[in-house]
Amino acid sequence: MTRKQWLLSGFVAFTCLVSTAAVSGPIENYTPVTAQRLENPEPGNWMLYRRTYDGQGYSPLDQINASNVKNLTPVWTFATGVVEGHEAPPIVNNGVMFVATPMGQVIALNAKTGDEYWRYKRQLPDDLFQLHPTSRGVGLWEDKLYLATTDDHVVALDAKTGKVVWDTKVQDYRKGQYMTLMPLIVDGKVIVGGSGGEFGVRGYVAAYDAKDGKELWRTFTIPGEGEPGHDTWHGDDWKNGGGSAWMTGNYDKETKTIYWGVGNAAPWPGETHPGDNLYTSSVLALDPNTGKIKTYHQYHQNDSWDWDEVDAPMLIDLQRDGRNIKSLIHPGRDAIFWVLERTPTKINYVAGWPFVSTDVWKGIEPESGRPIVDPAHKPVIGKRVEFCPSLWGGKDWPSAAYSQKTGLVYVPANENFCGGFTGEKVALKPGELWLGTKPEDIGLKAKSGADHFGELQAWDPATGKKVWQHNFPKSQLFGSVTATAGDLVFVGGTNDRNFRAFNAKTGELLWEQKTNSGIMGMPVSYEIDGTQYIAIQSGWGVDAQRIQDALATNNIGIEANVPQGGVVWVFALKK
Amino acid sequence: MSRASLTINSSSPERSGEPEDDACAEQTRRTVLLGALVTSACLGCSAYARADEDPPGSDERPQKGDVLVFSEGDQEGKLITAADLPAGGPPVHAWPKDPKTSVVRSGSRLNEILIIRLDPAELDEKTRARAVDGIIAYSAICAHAGCPVTAWVKSDVGDKKVFKCMCHNSEYDPRAGAQVVFGPAPRRLAALPLALADGSLSVAGNFIGKVGAAQPG
């Protein structure tokens, strides 16, 4: 090596050191994440998307509670440096917080002080077409963490330093393949699902070896030739049938079964893909070791409304009609609150009812759980069809929560919106939007005379009764809900930038705090040295922004402008 | 929407990655990718191979002297002339084409162009100076998150028709240098100077302004 080469390589090494150089790190004492810790997480940690594998979004911490939450105050904030929708829960493992942001960034912070340990910034390709510039978080395993990127890679980072350990390309972003979900980690497998239903992809769920990034299995959500369910498709429709699986699944640790939500069929008008179209708008029960489909339940057939059912159902033990049910609870984008029963071999329909008003369904067949369509509100080719709720459904991807104390399910719902479009036959061009309508033809309408839009609802899944509801007169509700043992329910999701706490039993608004931007992220709770914290990312964008723009054009006195820019907010009780 | 809101957006960091950060992330990524290529069957790597197979020059940005061809529709690949551009829009989607090698520069989506003919009286001074017979061209790639700008519709905030990116509703006014009039885009679309000779359009210079997204991606 010449002196010049040596100097150059020294320079590269040095700058790389700087690039991942910690502000106050590297992290000295990192607690490795094990299967045992993920299956039974300590109350003070939040290491999975919804804290626990059952997807309940419930923290057993109760230092902050209904009687003292009025004293909740910010203890530190951290600007992420990017705009767009910040949707990830801050993930916390024994005092270390990992925050994923749009544009492929992960920040490691001291969860007590907000000091930065390190930051990873992905170099995204210049020609990337980002329909959903966001990330829903990082998965943890042993001493690494895992990020699924919008240019369709899975990346493993060293948790202590942020250095890349491996980087596996999943598919080609130029074909409209991308990922925004937080990987689900089960026994050393990094399990992800693809986005891209709007681009005419064939959806899949895939697992990678946490050690080296080797692909272990890939299961397509649209069955190919010779696979069960293939006959629910005509001709070659299955090849680009959609069914993307872009949200994190939940996991039944007893039966070792993953429950993964599957998106709508592509393109939107059902006429273009006749048949039931398995496994679109369904939940799949998968074996995490092999990816084999154990069973499934299709919420609705031949989707024509863009009603993705990607938000995985919560696993809840219920007493219903005098029997114990191992249930799957899913407030659907299709406006139906689904109660299903999971058995080792089958998913049974138990009950379903509309949780917001809809004109699409005339009822549900009691045996099969198959909803009955009103054809007047099912989009077709060549004619404008309107339907309620809107394209964003009764509840989009933001998660509901379940409180083990109150036994209630808290749903971030939207009421009084309808939508519509004119279906058209469009040739598929790989990498370009393929909706079956002109994007500019899509409409979102507020029902005339509507006195509110967003609704935080509390349902008793055992009885099917709504226990309380809080209405938001001037805003949609587009943020995930978290419940705590302090009888609290936390949610952001409104266009007034507020973060709120409600009484879990009564729905009384107990506390609110204005933040920098709108919140579409997921609240989490954790504990360090005996103090309970609540954390959230504020950062408006993506679909919350799209709904906001549509609202603003409805002439109902709502401004389009919600400021963007991401900030991590952490709260604790005033000392 | 107030101008203030646009100012908030446009003051956001253009590229949050320090140059050395990006270089290192990329270096690491390449190293690992190379490793993956060598050690395992790299799923989907064919895409990179395919990119390499694109004819030379197809992913280079438009060059002075390039002619313009339709990038979509029945006339895809055909030369665009002034006669193909109806006054008042809609815009025509185009690729630049190297007249010497006949290579269409469709190897990068960042090369897609919107060409529109408007009443010169409607154009602001700067835009009029760049226009030939009211014909002006812009990058078709949205400055927000890099989606294609596809629609020519009435603005959400005015009566005029505007370029609209349907991904997150950014709107650009082609009469005023494609400045942002609505939505999250932090800055205008890059403009492409055109020349017109014997009714045929050609590229007269490089893009003015940055093509594509504000932040990485």
Ligand code: FES
């Ligand atoms: S990419 Fe165009 S508005 Fe977002």
